Amino acid sequence: MALTKVLVTVKTYPTLSDKYDELVCTAGLREDGSWIRIYPVPFRKLDYQNRYQKWHWIELDLVKNKSDFRPESYKPYSIDSEIKILEKIDTTDQWIRRKEIALRNVQTNLSELIKEAKDKQKATSLAIVKPKEVLDFICEPCDKEWNPQKIAKIIANQAQGSLFDVEETKSIFKVVKKIPYKFSYVFTTEDQIVRKLMIEDWELGALYWNCLKDAEGDEKITCQKVKEKYLDYMYYKRDLYFFMGTTFKFHNVSPNPFLIIGAFYPPKEDTKKIIQPQLF
Incomplete structure (x- = not known):
């Protein structure tokens, strides 16, 4: 477990996962300019204050994703790991600060x-x-729509341990379009x-x-x-x-x-x- 600072340059559109429900793949650059991929991140489940944007520096506990052979692939220490949002790199002076980092x-x-x-x-x-x-x-x-079998499995996962049954969960659980x-x-x-x-x-x-x-x-x-x-x-x-x-x-x-x-x-x-x- 190690605190790592990452400048977020990539957030993919959410996909559905049988294991983690709705996920976003995040990628970015460390302070030394090397690339890193963070997956899985259940982005839409994060508290509002923890929803980072592209070009935010973030800090979180990361470990090597041993199920992924790609050297850049890491994952949060736990699916509930805190993500600390730091400075956002702005676009002043012709995007100079972003270019200094991204175009190395x-x-x-x-x-x-x-x-x-x-x-x-x-x-x-x-x-x-x-x-x-x-x-x-x-x-x-x-x-036009997500796989209905995958949606059903996610809804069932959401209903487990909650106060609602599967039918009630369907009415309140929203998946990204x-x-x-x-x-x-x-x-x-x-x-x-x-x-x-x-x-x-x-x-x-x-x-x-x-x-x-x-x-x-x-x-x-x-x-x-x-x-x-x-x-x-x-x-x-x-x-x-x-x-x-x-x-x-x-x-x-x-x-x-x-x-x-x-x-x-x-x-x-x-x-x-x-x-x-x-x-x-």
């Missing part, structure tokens, strides 16, 4: 990164990647290979539901608004990087085990700005 070790060639992931001595599973070119952002429909679309970037890196990778990001999920509300339930308009943010704004108007991570299940078996787990999009540096010599 930028990958530009995804083929080389995949080799590191497959190297059993390294087994790299988290990185920040600079795309060479982003070609598209795609929205594809998927299942499932996004009925998959979102993916189509892009290249220095290896010139065109790839399509799905993005799983808390920020994207929140944007989808906000846009759906503004669009009065029109999913076509909603997907277009999401694309405008993640392609037109983040790529064309900002300096886009991908936070990327592997999944435990596919790390060793998939030709490309990485997916995009977050976006980092500081302002573009003004290359047209010329410093005039002082004449007087």
Whole structure:
């Protein structure tokens, strides 16, 4: 058991777990700049004051997740471990403080990164990647609801030890809504290979539901608004990087085990700005 400070840069959209109910995968950087993954974290069960945001420094007791071979993978000492929220790194001065931490070790060639992931001595599973070119952002429909068997199991787990039976628990227990679309970037890196990778990001999920509300339930308009943010704004108007991570299940078996787990999009540096010599 060791207190560890982590700068949170990644929070995935919640998924359902038979063992822990509703979970968020959190990833970030230690004070020395090394990557760390924290899983499981039952984020929506945390008290309001313990709900950290991206770019918060947090401190908690972490131990190596022995059921996960990936070197960056840790877990809270217990599922009820306290998470202490510290300073939040702001975006002043063109995001300079965030860039100083996040851009220490930028990958530009995804083929080389995949080799590191497959190297059993390294087994790299988290990185920040600079795309060479982003070609598209795609929205594809998927299942609109969570697996009903998994929902039933979670509700039964919730009812155990409570004052409510299963039927009463159904009426009061709320699960995060499932996004009925998959979102993916189509892009290249220095290896010139065109790839399509799905993005799983808390920020994207929140944007989808906000846009759906503004669009009065029109999913076509909603997907277009999401694309405008993640392609037109983040790529064309900002300096886009991908936070990327592997999944435990596919790390060793998939030709490309990485997916995009977050976006980092500081302002573009003004290359047209010329410093005039002082004449007087």
